[in-house]
Amino acid sequence: MSPTRPIVTRSWRRVKPFEEDPELRVFDRAEIAKIVGIPVTRVKDWSIGRPLDIKPSIRVSRRRGSPNFYSESDILRFALAKQLSTDGLTSIMIQRALDKWPKKGIPTLLCIAGDGDTTVRFSQADVPLFDWAVTLMPEQESVLGHYFLNLQELFKRVKEQIEKAIWARKN
Numbered sequence: 001m002s003p004t005r006p007i008v009t010r011s012w013r014r015v016k017p018f019e020e021d022p023e024l025r026v027f028d029r030a031e032i033a034k035i036v037g038i039p040v041t042r043v044k045d046w047s048i049g050r051p052l053d054i055k056p057s058i059r060v061s062r063r064r065g066s067p068n069f070y071s072e073s074d075i076l077r078f079a080l081a082k083q084l085s086t087d088g089l090t091s092i093m094i095q096r097a098l099d100k101w102p103k104k105g106i107p108t109l110l111c112i113a114g115d116g117d118t119t120v121r122f123s124q125a126d127v128p129l130f131d132w133a134v135t136l137m138p139e140q141e142s143v144l145g146h147y148f149l150n151l152q153e154l155f156k157r158v159k160e161q162i163e164k165a166i167w168a169r170k171n
Contacts, residue, residue, distance in 0.1 A: 025162075032070055032078055036161075052098065053098070080149075087147070097110060113145070
């Protein structure tokens with residue numbers, strides 16, 4: 001006689017983790033789109049590698065129709081990608097910057113220098129921009145240009161939008 005298998009029922013209602021706890025800092029695509037100011041389709045495209053590859057750090061969809069869940073750090077990466085895109089950088093350059101994103105902590109400054117061989121560097125210290133640029137950038141006289149981005153100001157604005165989104169969940 002075979003052992004009795006438990007009856008498994010599926011709930012087709014998708015419960016988002018933040019529906020039970022509005023304070024939970026987990027976000028879905030729609031919230032990211034609203035916070036960062038980009039279309040939901042762009043969030044989806046950037047999540048699956050078209051043309052950028054920004055994977056969710058909390059939960060990656062395992063099958064079609066299941067949602068991805070993102071952290072605040074993921075939102076900051078989407079905001080960085082949007083800003084770099086707005087400033088005219090190519091998707092290849094933006095992906096290079098995203099690939100150099102620090103594993104721990106939140107960066108405060110970004111510098112991209114290039115003339116064919118591009119260098120991307122993040123700073124996590126509160127160092128004046130000029131001092132940081134002089135000490136960290138390659139000592140190449142052939143570098144044609146530098147791009148600097150004050151991430152503190154960008155992320156301050158994004159975090160304000162995150163707080164608004166969390167407040168909207170509760171009300």
